[in-house]
Amino acid sequence: MGRFFEKISFEQFKKDFKDDEVTYQQFSLPMRSTKHSAGYDFKAIYDFSIEPGEQKRIFTGVKAKMEEDEVLMLYVRSSMGIKHGIRMSNGVGIIDSDFYNNPTNEGHFSFTLYNASDKTYHVKRGEAFGQGIFQKFLTVNDEAEIQTERTYGFGSTNKEE
Numbered sequence: 266m267g268r269f270f271e272k273i274s275f276e277q278f279k280k281d282f283k284d285d286e287v288t289y290q291q292f293s294l295p296m297r298s299t300k301h302s303a304g305y306d307f308k309a310i311y312d313f314s315i316e317p318g319e320q321k322r323i324f325t326g327v328k329a330k331m332e333e334d335e336v337l338m339l340y341v342r343s344s345m346g347i348k349h350g351i352r353m354s355n356g357v358g359i360i361d362s363d364f365y366n367n368p369t370n371e372g373h374f375s376f377t378l379y380n381a382s383d384k385t386y387h388v389k390r391g392e393a394f395g396q397g398i399f400q401k402f403l404t405v406n407d408e409a410e411i412q413t414e415r416t417y418g419f420g421s422t423n424k425e426e
Contacts, residue, residue, distance in 0.1 A: 268331040268399055270294045270305070273373045281324050281373060282310065292326055295397060304340070304396030307376070309388045315380040320354050323394065328372035331362045331399060338398050339376055345394065350382030360397075 271294070273281075278289050288310060295305035307325050315321045329337045339358030345351040354377040365372040376395045380386050388394050 266330070266332060268329065268335060270327050270329050272326055273328055273371045277371045277373055278326060281370075282326070289326070294327060295325075298393075303398050305398070306342075306393040307395040307397065308391050308393050310390065312390050313388050315351065315378055315386045315388075317380055317383045317385065320377060320379045322375045322377045324373065324375045325395075326373070328365055328374065329360055329397070329399075330365050332401075333362050334401055334403075335362055335399055336360065336402050337374075338400060339374070340396050340398070341376070341378065342393055342396055345386075349384070349386050350380060351386055352379055352381060353377065354379045 272278075272289070272292075275286065275289050278285075282288075292310045293308060295307050297303075297305055307327070309323070310326050313321065313323060331337060337360035339353065339360065341351055341353055358374070358376060360372075360374050364374065378394070
């Protein structure tokens, strides 16, 4: 099976962004910048700004397929945090393998960024603003078999059925 990124459907794109097929066709999937980069760079689909003290959810237009024992971890680019005070609102984004193609949002994930500085931070369309790293994870040996399956999108692991 492996792992890969793919665009969400245009129908989902219209729900989360707007009815703009040209932009949908033109935006690129995440890529690594160098041969030994761990992170896949996510680039802005539209220009956006984050005001001082503001938290903003930035959709990617992307979903990720991966092995059952893998997770995609989302981070801001190092330079954004160090130079501009931009950070992930939740520290690190966690995209579980069963988030892919969930019935609520197709597995469309986002970065929620927070501006801890006193200056507005601007990102231009096509500029890298985040990175994703795939990792294997381990579970305990004596864990009881879990029967629960994901039936929702974002924030769904603690929802009541």
